[in-house]
Amino acid sequence: MATPAPAAIECRNLWQVFGPDAESQLSAAMEQAGGDPDVAAGNLKEKGYIPAVRDANFEVMPGELFVIMGLSGSGKSTLIRCISHLLGATSGEIRIEGEDIVSASKKRLIELRRKKLGMVFQHFGLFPHMSVADNVGFPLKVQGVSRKERRQRAMEVISLVGLEGREDAFPRELSGGQRQRVGIARSLAVNPDIWFLDEPFSALDPLIRRQLQDEFLNIQATLKKSIVFITHDITEALKLADRIAIMRDGKIVQIGTPAEIVLNPADDYVREFSRDVAKGQHACVDSVMRPLDQKPDNMPDDPGLRPGMTLDAALAACMQCYEPVPVHDENGVLTGIVHPADLVAALQVETK
Amino acid sequence: MSIAEPAPVTAPWVGRLTPGTRAALITLIAGAVTLLLAPYLPWITIWPDAWTLPATQWVDTGLGLVLNLIKPAARWFSWLMEFPMTWANFALVSTPWPLVIGVVTALGWYLGGASMAALGFLGLIFVLASGYWVESMNTLALVAVSVPLAVLTGGAIGILANEVPRVKSAVQAVLDIMQTVPTFAYLTPLLLLFGFGPVVGLIASAIYAAPPMARNVILGLERVEPEIKEAAMMSGGNRLQQLFLVEIPTARLQIMVGVNQCLMAALSMVIIAAVIGGFNDIGWEVLLTMRKAQFGQALLAGLVIVVFAVVIDRMSATLATDRRRFDARVTYGILGATVIVTALSLGFLPDPATLTLLDPVADSVDSSLGDFTAANGAALNTIKNGAMFYGLLPLRIGLDEAVLPFTWGFSWTPAMSAGLFAAAALIGAVMALRGNVVGGLVVLIGAGILETGVAQMPWPFVLIAVAALGWVASGWRLAVISVLLLSTILISGLWERALLSLYLSGAAVFACAVVGGAIGLLCAVSPLAWKIMRPISDMLQTIPLFVFLIPVLMFFQIGEFSAFLAICAYAIVPMIRYTRHGLVTTPDELIEAATSSGATEWQIMRDVRAPYAAPTILLGLNQTILYAFAMLVIAALIGTTGLGQSIYLALGQADVGLGVSSGAAMAILALVADRLVQGFAEERRKALGL
């Protein structure tokens, strides 16, 4: 399928291998393995190298919230650091809005970071010697923006993240949740188009985390940025994501919408992740909907299903139905049919 | 089968020995063989002159050439440095003293509140009252110029090492070596380069003070959290912005630790450099009064140095903490009051040089010291002679020569030697049978060393023993490097002196290990003991090396014993600190596990705390060794033999070859000892899984 605008981020055959002289080792291993990345990664591992990201392929669309998920050590941070070029990728292509950044000059990289990219860190990465306002204004300072303008813009983002009144505090005087708000504000100071967040909420306790997630969604609803968000928490991923990529040992094992991940896990690893998730709350009717050409002649019941309804709600509505039922969209147009048996089957994936 | 099996290369039982046992065994055999052969082959004990390479002369001519080449540049630099020095000197000496005192007090308040202000005020009042105001200001002027120099060069080196990873390990190696080269050894070539005068002291102290700065800058920058560095990068800063706006400010506490150490090193060196003379500073005053045996005055001048050291150290140490802000109005208030007082009193200020308020104290110290030594001279002599004849001398030249009718009441006979070895063999055998084979062998080796004396150990034995130690501590590489390094001392003809140095520092380190270890243990079990020892340790570590000489001289005159005491006083502190720290910081769950298994307090100490603390204690020992070597050279001023004395002599004769090669030999000894002990510490740490 052809997209008119270039993807916000595009990665092709991206590798990051840790170890001395990784580049030539990787190409040798690839040659030896006949181009099979899994075999090559195995070879590299045997030699003591760490293939932290192997053969990653994906793209993030403009305005999309793309979540990368995986266990600790699966290479999530490494992947995001490759894309933001904090680490030079060992091999592969990375394009940001169509522009190849692997071969970008130092100067161009600085420019990209000043204008296009923002990043939030797991442990906040705040500058301990600067006040909140100075931290937030730092990305502007390095561009030579005047003090007054800096302060003004800093105050805007500080109020966006709800920290008004604390702008002159120092990081050590703030709570964890407040610190991460500063981190978020700082990454937004230059109004970047592309926003990286590396486990931004992991260091926080569950209540604060939920609150920040909600605020994050609100911010995103108004700003509409292209986002790469890392987490190892499936509930967080399902709550936030447009699409989720699941990583294991450096490999992306599945990319899909939350419903796809929950309902059609690609393998046991992915299934393990979504085991404890109440699937009915995350998957929607459209994931089990059959096309109209399978419509039986006669549908006696109409419990009023919509494509966007969660499976739980649909199942509750279909308690008394045994025959296929119709699905109508908001305008009442018939868009598909659902077998109640499919509903039940979908919700029982985990128990098999 | 008719074909014989190929015989194993080594006897089967050798394979079962631990590396430690094997090394000890080899050493023992080497010792026994050399001991037996020594009477027949004199070259085993004394390296023949015919085999000696004239390395000292080579160094002399080689360095001479180089020094002469850069001499014009050095002289020019020297000329350039005269300016800031004269200015600093002029500023400090001609500023009315109330102003200086007021500014220091205000600075004290700004840095650390009332306690620091009081420290600064009282300290300087003491200096004023002592009558050494002018001398002190001269010293301070040197420090004031050398420290910025050292901070800048050290900082630049640190940043360079941080920015160019390829040079980092090289820089760190150079810093390591610079730390082990004795301070006096710098002075001789500097003298040649810059000519007599205070500039030599200035440069020497800048050279000496730059490494701690560089080290701390490297460490601080290394320890900046990666996320903070990345955040600076993602904010779009270029490298300079990242470095100066984020990384250096984030590392500022560590860097300030560097500034503090830099200040202390500079002060220490400026005072040591007084031996060159020609500059009316406080170190010179100590030296002069010491030479004239005016110990009261020497002590007074020494106390002035201590006051400076304490004030500078404590004030600059506050920079390295996240300090509280103190009310700025008080700072301005103090400054204002100072200006007013100074202005009002300008006409009637007494000349500080004429102040002799404390002279009566000094005189009474002198006279009471005289009385004391007159009354207790016999006792002091007994202590001194006892330690010399029954401790140091046998260690140095061996029981076979030290035991004389004149001191011990009898002479050492071959039968006694046999008895000594038999006793050692018995103890060793018992230890070996109880499972401690290495310990048993070491006892035997120790008996051999005691018999011959450290200064007369045959060189093949020393080399083999060091190789064996190196091998056990960390492997072949260390063994080979140690032997190669020591061989350079051997063939350059400095071996005898090196052994003398080894003997004295070894004796001091041994004493420090035993006494310091015991004090450390005491401090670990008794908080009260630590409460008392802690300020004493702090003080001992703040006092510039030089000052240690005064009290020992007062009581024991010039000689090896005084040197020994001075070395011990300085080198004991790390042993105390590390021992206590190691014993105290055993993880709680280990203690709880032991307690719940019913172990007594003492059993916990022996079986849990001590093994766990072993690596830390070894590091303390390592520091003690380095401290002892550093002090050894200073102690040459009051009578030691060996390399320290050579360095000191070379300074007097401007003999660059001798000075530098002796300095290098000292550094080699220190370096080898350092690596050996570090190797053992590392090995223990690994064994504990730390």
Ligand SMILES: Nc1ncnc2c1ncn2[C@@H]1O[C@H](COP(=O)(O)OP(=O)(O)OP(=O)(O)O)[C@@H](O)[C@H]1O
């Ligand atoms: N600079 C490095 N040098 C060598 N190995 C590295 C480096 N950085 C990461 N690794 C290794 O790469 C692998 C992936 O690490 P990464 O930090 O990307 O994991 P992660 O998925 O972000 O884990 P977490 O959830 O714990 O943050 C790990 O095995 C890690 O040890």
Ligand SMILES: [Mg+2]
């Ligand atoms: Mg991570």
